[in-house]
Amino acid sequence: MSEVSFPGVRIRGVAAAVPDQVRTLADDAKVFGEDEVRKVSESAGVKQRHISSILCASDLCFAAAERLLAESDCPAEDVDALVFISQTSDYILPATSCCLQERLGLSKDCATFDVNLGCSGHVYGLWVVSSLIASGAARRALVLSGDTIHRMCSPEDRSVALLFGDAGTATLLERCEDTVPSHFVLGTDGSGQDHLKVGAGGCRTPWTPAALQRVECEGGNKRGAGDLYMNGAEVFSFTLRAVPPLVKKVLGGAGKVIGDVDGFVFHQANKFMLEHLGKRLKVPKDKLILSLENFGNTSSASIPLAMVTELGDRLRSEELDLVLAGFGVGFSWAAASLRCGDMTVPELVLVPVP
Template sequence: MHNKASIRGIASYIPSGRLTNEQLADEFPDWSVDKIYEKTGIESRPIASDTDTCSSMAVSAARKLFERLNVKPETIDYVLLCTQSPDYKLPTTACIVQNQLGIPTHAGALDFNLGCSGYVYGLSLAKGLIETGQSSRVLLITSELYSRYINKQDKSVRTLFGDAATATLIEGVKYDKELIAGFVFGSDGSGDKNLIVPHGGSKIPISAESYITVSDNSGNLRSPSDLFMNGAEILAFTLKSVPKLVSAVLEKSSLDVTSIDKVVFHQANKFMLDKLRKKTKFTEEQFLVSYRNYGNTVSSTIPLGLELAAQQNILHKGEKVLLCGFGVGYSWAGTVITW
């Protein structure tokens, strides 16, 4: 028997604010409720309030997890926080979360900025910490507030993204088989400009120009300090990369499509996921979706999907679940977990 990393539980924090298709149709009369749903598969999206922050959402998700699992914060010895919307450029939000949760000061804490593939990368980091003996209990958090980067007059992204945080407890268990395995990664920085907030970093600091809005060919308004997504390029990248990722993960895990009980992909939108399911040859019964009432919550989509499936008794103990994250970066990652 060896020490193997295992997911013990997942909990989420969903902001109380909601952006519905009815609200969007009122603001964009050329887009009906039916058209928005047909294009995205999303009915509503959680939106962070003015008082929500990356750290406050992370802390709320973690406290819910601790209560659900009857776990004390002082037993956590590492905090991994995946976010692209940290409280500050510095200091590290994970350290703020460690302090607010009452996790001991001997615990490690770090942020990593990875977006849609981030949860799978986080599982890999947690597995490495645990199975090399550096840690025994890792708190993996995702906390995303993309709404802070979206121009309200840009329906191309406003219809897609929501805000949410999740907390996952990963700990070592004595077991003779891998419970989180078959990791495959990928990155291609040549696609950086296809999903980006252009201004605000060290390359192009904020200036007066950062807030000048311009209209694109579809009438969407945005400034260089807002989120931009080239949807056509993101779709092309996804349809090219993800089927290869799935094949590589299955091969590395010595599994095939029929050996997988459930599949949770990053929840980008219905159109993309329908195409991916058909390309990867998974059945509708295997393929779990959660975008309808959450939208695209970036790194939170996969753990949200797992939590929802467990709550609905769709996901059962011992089942093999294929996880695939992909998007901004470009970055992608996959793994197989035993629930």
């Protein structure tokens, strides 16, 4: 696993945005029936999701970034780099980060690029930007993590359709000599690539009329090659194998133990899974941060979204030692031990759905 510490980098602020359109359990019950929805909700911990079939991840990230820059008094021209983390980009090309540079009014001297990662993506983004700042390549940079994965889900596939919501986030990092070093651990196992996948629509398997046709699969679910497929059992097994040693390794590298940490912000995949991880790691319940109930699984946005909605008040007024961990599609995983505090954390932005 890749492992590194970065001195002299701090998070100045974090913001999140979601569509103002909410899908409730009652809405889902009209499609899948009350009993099925209740079972999934009790296990996954999802009671509602913010979704839109019109807004893109970039729209939500733009709203979050615009609010964050305004409230942190950071002029757009002071941003040296922008990294867009998403698996739901606006186009095949150009890079969505280029579109966001123009929308946000950032300098033409600003370096931008996209990173195609999901569940682990936000921590990867922090790692990339921290390395840029620590090396002197940038003094201030934005990580924009967002996804609209629900648009990839077949509405007739209860294994995914009841879980995913939409969100976009913005995290502003900057050079700061007087800060505790952050510590990162990252890894990949591509042998798990088929267990969480949208098979059609890329150059390997282009769109065809057949790819758009949904056929009956396991348990009566219906999906096509262009819809999201998730092998829940394999993803769960991977998580239990990879995440406990990942968290222990990042804590060890940072010279910390479980009791030193104020909050564990894991990728918000599934409540049952997260609580199981918490028990394995002996994380106190009040330190295991959960935001699934109101937002579902928001892929790359889930960690910063949870920071805003569940820790925002504390992050504005005090310093917290946090462990962030993302894991999933790829298979890919990443964790960070960070000290965060005295940050700009705007209230959650609700973006009107046209």
